[in-house]
Amino acid sequence: MQALRLKSLFPESSFDVVRNFGLKWVGQLHPTPLSATYTVAISYRLRLRPEVTILDPPLVSRNGSRSPHVFKGEHPCLFRFKYREWDGAMYIADTIVPWVSTWLVHYEIWLATGVWCGSKEEHPAGSGSKNSSG
Amino acid sequence: MIDTKAQHLGTMFEILGEELDVPERIYRDMISKYQHLGAWIREDSKDKFRADAEIYPQGSVNLGTTIPPVDATCGYDLDLVYRRDLVKSGITQAQLIEQTGDQLRRYIEHLEHQREPLPELTPRRRCWALNFKGHFHMDVLPAIPDDEADVYSLRNLGDAILITDKERCEWQHSNPRGYANWFHEREETVFAEQRRIAAKAFNVDVEMIPIGRVSTPLRRAIQLAKRHRDIRYTGDPEDKPISIIITTLAAMAYANEADAFEAFNNIAQRMRDFISFENGIWRVGNPVNTQENFADKWNERPERAVRFFEWLDALEFDLANAQQQSDLNQFAKALSPAFGKEIVERSLVRFGRRIDESHQKGDLRMAAKTGALGSSGAVVPKNTWYGEEQEPAL
Numbered sequence: 124m125q126a127l128r129l130k131s132l133f134p135e136s137s138f139d140v141v142r143n144f145g146l147k148w149v150g151q152l153h154p155t156p157l158s159a160t161y162t163v164a165i166s167y168r169l170r171l172r173p174e175v176t177i178l179d180p181p182l183v184s185r186n187g188s189r190s191p192h193v194f195k196g197e198h199p200c201l202f203r204f205k206y207r208e209w210d211g212a213m214y215i216a217d218t219i220v221p222w223v224s225t226w227l228v229h230y231e232i233w234l235a236t237g238v239w240c241g242s243k244e245e246h247p248a249g250s251g252s253k254n255s256s257g
Numbered sequence: 258m259i260d261t262k263a264q265h266l267g268t269m270f271e272i273l274g275e276e277l278d279v280p281e282r283i284y285r286d287m288i289s290k291y292q293h294l295g296a297w298i299r300e301d302s303k304d305k306f307r308a309d310a311e312i313y314p315q316g317s318v319n320l321g322t323t324i325p326p327v328d329a330t331c332g333y334d335l336d337l338v339y340r341r342d343l344v345k346s347g348i349t350q351a352q353l354i355e356q357t358g359d360q361l362r363r364y365i366e367h368l369e370h371q372r373e374p375l376p377e378l379t380p381r382r383r384c385w386a387l388n389f390k391g392h393f394h395m396d397v398l399p400a401i402p403d404d405e406a407d408v409y410s411l412r413n414l415g416d417a418i419l420i421t422d423k424e425r426c427e428w429q430h431s432n433p434r435g436y437a438n439w440f441h442e443r444e445e446t447v448f449a450e451q452r453r454i455a456a457k458a459f460n461v462d463v464e465m466i467p468i469g470r471v472s473t474p475l476r477r478a479i480q481l482a483k484r485h486r487d488i489r490y491t492g493d494p495e496d497k498p499i500s501i502i503i504t505t506l507a508a509m510a511y512a513n514e515a516d517a518f519e520a521f522n523n524i525a526q527r528m529r530d531f532i533s534f535e536n537g538i539w540r541v542g543n544p545v546n547t548q549e550n551f552a553d554k555w556n557e558r559p560e561r562a563v564r565f566f567e568w569l570d571a572l573e574f575d576l577a578n579a580q581q582q583s584d585l586n587q588f589a590k591a592l593s594p595a596f597g598k599e600i601v602e603r604s605l606v607r608f609g610r611r612i613d614e615s616h617q618k619g620d621l622r623m624a625a626k627t628g629a630l631g632s633s634g635a636v637v638p639k640n641t642w643y644g645e646e647q648e649p650a651l
Binding site (some may be wrong): 157 | 260262264585589605609612613617627630635639640643
């Protein structure tokens with residue numbers, strides 16, 4: 124179902140079924156007319172967090188700092204399970220994909236300015252300083 | 258709106274232009290200080306000179322094309338005409354300058370009695386400057402009515418004035434109200450609509466929005482062009498293109514474009530068409546005064562003409578270059594040297610916050626096939642950008 128929905132919204136994208144009932148979608152996103160066009164992969168296994176990878180152009184750092192809101196391995200962090208913002212019953216094409224597009228705009232602005240403009244959750248006070256932009 | 262590249266560029270340049278506006282707090286302070294001075298001077302002139310006098314703003318504040326100085330410590334400019342109801346045969350230029358200076362000194366004494374902040378008074382070539390430290394300065398231009406205006410003036414004959422000039426023996430003709438009137442005619446189609454939008458945003462009557470506080474694509478283009486000039490000639494004021502030439506050529510070149518970038522880009526390309534060079538004479542005519550040539554200095558110093566065309570070429574190049582960038586980061590990097598890194602970055606952050614605001618309100622949509630954000634497609638659901646650590650699945 125996820126694959127069909129992705130394919131219907133992005134007819135030119137491709138997907139593979141991988142081991143253990145997994146799905147890997149590869150498509151192109153052009154978030155705004157002044158943004159780059161990104162080739163994006165989304166890997167999904169039932170019940171697990173869909174893993175997003177920006178294949179091309181690759182994510183870059185800014186003055187040595189990596190982008191905020193990425194997991195280890197440079198996967199954009201797009202939502203919180205804790206707030207029930209996403210579960211497997213929701214279409215990836217209608218949630219994860221638009222969040223990736225929005226993330227990419229914020230990422231480009233962050234690259235230019237060092238400021239993440241999306242509303243974010245602040246870490247609780249005293250929970251550490253190094254990753255406090257997370 | 259960012260659905261098309263043209264709309265996106267329009268949005269980016271509109272926001273960039275907003276960064277150049279006089280902040281509300283400073284604008285209110287400027288207006289209240291000008292009104293205070295005006296009221297005091299009217300009373301003082303009645304007492305001392307038994308004559309009527311009038312003070313009114315002219316120049317960029319009146320046209321809505323003011324920009325901040327590149328060096329923030331210099332403050333904004335507010336140009337005022339101080340017109341006294343005298344005939345030319347009754348006073349000399351030197352007397353008018355001296356009397357105005359005395360009067361402004363009395364005004365400062367008055368402020369001292371009132372325990373108000375004191376401006377510093379300095380003489381300039383054509384005016385007296387009252388410098389309110391760090392915020393702005395008011396240039397007070399002494400003037401008398403021009404009784405011979407019908408010879409050359411094309412409009413607002415009653416508002417034509419004679420002004421002093423320390424470098425010339427003759428009184429100089431001027432007509433700032435006539436010029437403002439011409440300028441507003443050039444933008445009036447778009448202006449009424451913009452003023453209505455501003456009134457709606459502040460929830461007040463249209464008349465409550467001062468003419469100088471309305472933004473129009475023409476005003477934005479002029480602000481941005483002047484900023485581009487200031488950045489290009491930072492630390493090198495000699496021979497830099499003057500604001501009145503930029504403003505006049507831009508208003509002539511404006512063709513009622515409703516979009517800030519389209520207006521700016523078209524104006525940058527067309528401005529040169531309104532400069533004439535005949536019989537070895539450069540000319541940018543004052544549209545309300547047949548005898549005034551804003552480019553007369555170009556004929557004394559031809560480098561000025563060269564500089565002007567160099568600047569126009571650079572502006573055209575920078576605007577073309579901005580359109581060819583591959584992403585928003587490159588876009589910002591292309592604009593920074595042309596308009597100043599700080600305001601370019603601030604404008605980009607405000608753009609990002611706008612995107613986020615419409616995301617939070619449920620107005621942001623994503624189009625199928627391209628993943629383009631904007632006004633078409635399905636609503637982007639709310640989410641939380643969070644963390645570096647992998648959150649366990651439920």
